[in-house]
Ligand SMILES: Nc1nc2c(c(=O)[nH]1)N[C@H]1C(S)=C(S)[C@@H](COP(=O)(O)OP(=O)(O)OC[C@H]3O[C@@H](n4cnc5c(=O)[nH]c(N)nc54)[C@H](O)[C@@H]3O)O[C@H]1N2
Ligand SMILES: Nc1nc2c(c(=O)[nH]1)N[C@H]1C(S)=C(S)[C@@H](COP(=O)(O)OP(=O)(O)OC[C@H]3O[C@@H](n4cnc5c(=O)[nH]c(N)nc54)[C@H](O)[C@@H]3O)O[C@H]1N2
Ligand code: SF4
């Protein structure tokens with residue numbers, strides 16, 4: 001897997017998380033590519049996590065949108081020439097604007113667009129259509145960090161850099177499961193812990209793979225971060241650990257903020273009570289922070305996605321300002337960005353309440369941007385934020401909507417209501433790389449095929465303000481085009497040819513740099529004038545660089561604000577007196593539990609890309625709801641069974657995982673499964689849309705919910721070459737496996753013969769190679785062989801325990817030909833020799849299963865992840881599975897060992 005690549009590898013950037021790892025990609029000539037980490041990229045120095053390592057498996061054209069499509073008069077989607085599709089989009093938007101004004105149209109865009117794509121979309125809406133109704137999925141992701149930064153620093157600036165994670169002595173992760181969501185950065189933190197002895201503190205209502213590696217876990221009551229950090233501020237003041245000079249010289253508002261902090265959280269006892277964390281742990285945390293100057297506080301969605309997310313951000317920043325721990329090596333507040341270009345989107349002004357290049361709607365800015373763009377009608381005021389924007393769609397105020405590179409029918413809160421709302425639109429345009437998503441199925445009129453990762457060129461900015469190039473290395477399939485091209489072509493057809501006459505991404509980048517510098521004079525943090533003079537060859541060869549990059553410079557600033565210099569009018573940072581937090585939900589008011597939502601290690605969002613990779617699909621194959629053992633008991637729910645999770649907004653049926661990692665009263669579901677990959681697991685449909693009043697970011701981590709057992713009569717699985725259409729009433733979850741698809745299923749009735757007939761129909765009645773139907777036992781098994789290979793199989797039984805594992809069968813599906821013993825063993829579901837089923841994949845890089853790891857631990861007495869790595873290679877590439885291996889060691893060792901006789 002890690003064979004050295006030949007010279008011709010193309011340097012590009014991973015399209016997943018905001019770590020922004022450098023990737024070396026070498027096309028294999030068959031439309032795929034071999035991928036490895038770029039040893040020279042300063043984010044990852046050659047490492048990639050499981051998702052980055054599997055990029056090569058996601059490049060197939062299966063399911064790709066390859067041609068523009070338009071809905072015909074009969075409602076049927078049909079291929080259309082580019083010209084017709086672009087004209088129809090332009091005409092639709094023009095006519096809607098003419099009839100109902102510019103605010104009747106909107107764009108909903110994404111942190112997965114490249115900066116150049118994003119720039120032209122923002123320019124078209126805010127400068128030429130004259131509305132600010134362009135918002136982005138970053139509203140669901142980064143809006144509270146943006147608002148918190150702007151309140152404190154006067155600009156949306158991340159002050160530090162990744163090297164701070166190597167140099168800190170205390171790393172606080174709050175609302176972040178970095179072990180799974182920012183794995184390469186987390187590996188850097190673990191290296192620091194191992195080699196320099198840095199301590200790691202995790203603050204999260206759940207125990208997570210991140211907290212497994214921590215020195216201290218504060219399992220905080222949801223939403224209470226501002227209490228904790230207010231208590232910390234009061235403690236730091238009491239202990240005299242403040243940096244009085246820094247406060248005096250570079251900040252305003254300290255005494256008000258401290259007074260408020262003391263009011264909210266006067267002492268450790270008050271913090272312990274509100275956060276529901278044992279007092280000793282709070283005291284340890286406070287003492288460690290007080291004693292450790294080199295402290296970095298990293299935060300992500302547990303902070304941002306909150307009804308008081310902006311306050312949470314400021315409560316954290318307050319502590320750093322008060323101690324002067326900002327902008328110096330190994331210290332600072334650090335917002336971890338989610339998407340690959342969440343940061344780039346903020347730079348261009350993709351949020352509805354930003355104008356462009358870190359300028360807001362202050363009249364001087366509107367005028368400045370108007371002159372720079374030579375624009376007819378720059379939007380004079382902020383537009384609708386995502387949740388409001390989709391409410392406006394529901395109310396018919398927005399009539400034409402263009403969605404680019406995001407899947408809101410899965411990812412917005414109240415996703416069922418969003419789906420219904422989209423049906424109201426007079427015009428729904430979707431630009432995507434895949435042909436079928438829940439959003440597309442919600443009634444798109446026009447589909448525009450976008451060039452995907454590896455096919456397009458441009459830049460992205462990662463969490464440490466580092467701009468890196470994404471470079472194309474594959475030919476663009478079908479008629480797909482880069483997003484910037486699509487937007488520019490529509491703009492031209494709307495009558496704005498002069499302003500959108502771009503020939504390349506490089507030209508757009510040049511304009512973006514120029515706008516960042518235009519009449520800046522040091523008043524705005526986002527200044528990349530130094531990159532504006534790059535020739536197109538220099539742009540093509542651009543090395544990763546951090547902004548700001550002032551005129552005549554080529555290297556950016558690593559850190560900001562060590563000596564003040566904030567972007568407020570008086571150049572001082574602002575302490576913010578935060579409010580006492582309160583969840584939007586009140587468990588017990590209508591429903592008894594709280595539903596928390598988030599991510600798993602090996603899937604990316606709505607799975608349109610990671611869902612194509614067999615090794616990523618093997619880590620967690622089904623959507624699960626995590627439930628505390630006590631709740632499982634009170635709600636009569638069993639581990640491995642099914643439960644319906646319901647809220648006031650929707651419901652889903654998920655497999656139950658009973659685990660003490662949850663706090664009592666709180667359940668957790670992953671966000672990834674959707675209408676394409678599961679029968680009933682659209683978790684976004686359950687989530688309420690209570691938003692932070694300042695940032696407009698919804699509180700997606702705490703919705704009132706309840707849970708009830710769901711009985712299925714039979715359980716089983718299908719392995720097939722092609723997707724199958726399972727009848728309504730069947731519970732299913734689909735994953736990609738080597739050579740085909742795997743479906744975990746459960747069916748509502750125990751009529752074995754009935755389900756056997758359905759299975760035969762789905763698989764091809766006349767092709768059955770071997771079959772077993774036992775109505776008495778309630779068992780059905782069948783296998784189909786075509787030529788030398790296993791083409792499909794189905795297993796059904798009355799209980800999950802009566803099924804074999806499917807790992808061995810998956811291997812047979814992948815095998816180029818079946819051996820004779822394998823053929824004979826098909827209906828048994830396993831090879832005759834015991835112990836060959838390696839179990840669900842733990843290490844995605846080397847495909848090492850759970851059973852194999854457990855056997856190594858118990859047989860050969862491997863007692864450390866390193867020893868497991870030596871035996872099986874597991875955990876030796878990206879390291880993302882090390883926390884799980886550590887957990888398996890603990891669990892396996894806790895089992896009673898067989899006694900020697
Ligand atoms: N594998 C994978 N990695 C990803 C992504 C992915 O889809 N898959 N997506 C990327 C994107 S866009 C993003 S935004 C990031 C998100 O990265 P993270 O924010 O790390 O991921 P989440 O799982 O959304 O949530 C993080 C944690 O917040 C906790 N939490 C919930 N409520 C609270 C609270 O009130 N206080 C505190 N302190 N914690 C709370 C949750 O229990 C959860 O463990 O991940 C990025 N990386
Ligand atoms: N309940 C709950 N909901 C959440 C969250 C949560 O924690 N809990 N997290 C929120 C967060 S932080 C985020 S970032 C969002 C993410 O949610 P989404 O943005 O909806 O998720 P993705 O699956 O990444 O959607 C990206 C879409 O763009 C397509 N695409 C990929 N590359 C390209 C390209 O180059 N061009 C174009 N035009 N299309 C492309 C993909 O096929 C896919 O359909 O989810 C949010 N929703
Ligand atoms: S940590 Fe993983 S997903 Fe994130 S950029 Fe790096 S390789 Fe990609």
Ligand SMILES: [Mo]
Nearest residue numbers: 140141338339
């Ligand atoms: Mo995100």
